[in-house]
Amino acid sequence: MRATFAEIYINNFVHNLSEIKRFMKSGVKMCVAVKADGYGHGAVEMATAAQNFGAEYLAVATVEEGIELRKAGIKTGIVVLSLCNPCEAPYLFEYNLEPFAGDEDYIDMLQKSGGQISNKLKVHLAVDTGMGRIGCRPENAATLAKKICASAALTLGGMSTHFASADGTDAKSRSYARLQFERFTKAVESVKSAGIDPGIRHCSASAALIDMKEWQLDMVRPGIIAYGYYPDQITRAYLEQKETPMDLKPVMALVTGVSAIRPFEQGESVSYGMTWTSEGETDIAVLPIGYADGFLRRFNRNEVTINGKLYPIRGRICMDQCMVDIGKNNPDVKRWDKVVIFGPEESGALCDAEAFAQSAGTISYEVLTSITKRVARKYIR
Numbered sequence: 206m207r208a209t210f211a212e213i214y215i216n217n218f219v220h221n222l223s224e225i226k227r228f229m230k231s232g233v234k235m236c237v238a239v240k241a242d243g244y245g246h247g248a249v250e251m252a253t254a255a256q257n258f259g260a261e262y263l264a265v266a267t268v269e270e271g272i273e274l275r276k277a278g279i280k281t282g283i284v285v286l287s288l289c290n291p292c293e294a295p296y297l298f299e300y301n302l303e304p305f306a307g308d309e310d311y312i313d314m315l316q317k318s319g320g321q322i323s324n325k326l327k328v329h330l331a332v333d334t335g336m337g338r339i340g341c342r343p344e345n346a347a348t349l350a351k352k353i354c355a356s357a358a359l360t361l362g363g364m365s366t367h368f369a370s371a372d373g374t375d376a377k378s379r380s381y382a383r384l385q386f387e388r389f390t391k392a393v394e395s396v397k398s399a400g401i402d403p404g405i406r407h408c409s410a411s412a413a414l415i416d417m418k419e420w421q422l423d424m425v426r427p428g429i430i431a432y433g434y435y436p437d438q439i440t441r442a443y444l445e446q447k448e449t450p451m452d453l454k455p456v457m458a459l460v461t462g463v464s465a466i467r468p469f470e471q472g473e474s475v476s477y478g479m480t481w482t483s484e485g486e487t488d489i490a491v492l493p494i495g496y497a498d499g500f501l502r503r504f505n506r507n508e509v510t511i512n513g514k515l516y517p518i519r520g521r522i523c524m525d526q527c528m529v530d531i532g533k534n535n536p537d538v539k540r541w542d543k544v545v546i547f548g549p550e551e552s553g554a555l556c557d558a559e560a561f562a563q564s565a566g567t568i569s570y571e572v573l574t575s576i577t578k579r580v581a582r583k584y585i586r
């Protein structure tokens with residue numbers, strides 16, 4: 206096995222699910238987002254752990270992701286968050302995957318895809334209350350709900366919306382999220398007034414789930430918090446200050462090893478473009494990890510952990526390798542020692558993915574889902 210791999214701490218994932226459960230009102234269903242290969246952690250493993258924990262639903266982005274879970278024996282409800290094309294739609298019926306739908310044409314397409322299958326497909330009517338992505342206008346919800354119910358192939362399984370700014374703590378984000386919730390409430394009421402059962406009502410992803418308890422409705426859709434990261438401004442410190450502390454533990458550790466240690470003279474440069482030149486004598490450790498592993502080029506201002514100490518990356522990160530400065534004759538670093546890029550405490554990491562995200566102007570979601578297939582996932586129970 207290659208020195209570069211990802212450790213996935215299943216116990217931390219389960220711990221995070223318990224923390225989420227503690228924030229949930231009783232009777233609310235849990236729908237864990239395992240899209241994008243379980244945020245890079247491995248969809249089947251994460252889905253299995255969530256199912257064993259008692260999650261009623263899982264959320265995927267694509268039909269293929271849903272099929273992968275069914276083939277692995279997952280029995281929970283599965284919602285498909287993104288729109289699929291007409292070639293994919295028949296598989297929704299075959300594998301019992303519940304699509305989000307929010308326009309007439311798409312509902313027609315779903316209906317025609319039913320074929321010979323006699324079971325009705327549960328559809329979640331998506332309402333666009335201000336995210337501007339998928340869903341109907343709130344005022345059209347009742348009409349579309351009627352259309353779904355009138356179809357021989359479809360039934361209304363639920364109603365959903367998605368917030369654009371629930372993870373911001375500033376006044377503008379707050380009032381926009383509140384406006385979205387109010388629009389959603391009205392859409393649900395209009396469906397009820399038309400004599401239709403709206404089914405499972407759900408709108409809260411991680412941020413709203415932990416910050417806006419009264420918005421949990423019938424189901425919540427946590428993603429990032431299950432993997433151990435706080436949603437943007439809803440940080441550990443913010444939650445502590447609010448006296449609703451939440452203890453999340455990163456699930457993934459990105460690990461590599463020292464593949465060589467090379468002495469450098471003063472004035473010698475490292476990597477493409479000679480962007481870094483040594484100011485004096487030092488030793489440079491070569492690590493067999495690069496941007497083709499998802500260790501992005503823009504992480505080159507970060508530090509990595511070797512045997513409990515941080516060492517800075519030098520020069521540009523290459524496709525398959527990168528270099529760190531360990532200092533002259535460092536007795537603490539030997540060839541093939543374990544290097545932890547980021548991870549939970551127990552991995553030995555002194556940084557988490559959030560630190561890498563912030564240094565690169567992105568979010569933990571992107572850091573985690575950027576880890577490529579070449580990096581084997583090693584499950585630690």
Ligand SMILES: *Cc1c(COP(=O)(O)O)cnc(C)c1O
Nearest residue numbers: 238286367410411426427428429
């Ligand atoms: C990704 C996604 C979620 C989960 O979001 P987190 O911020 O990771 O909790 C929930 N709902 C929808 C519609 C999504 O696309």
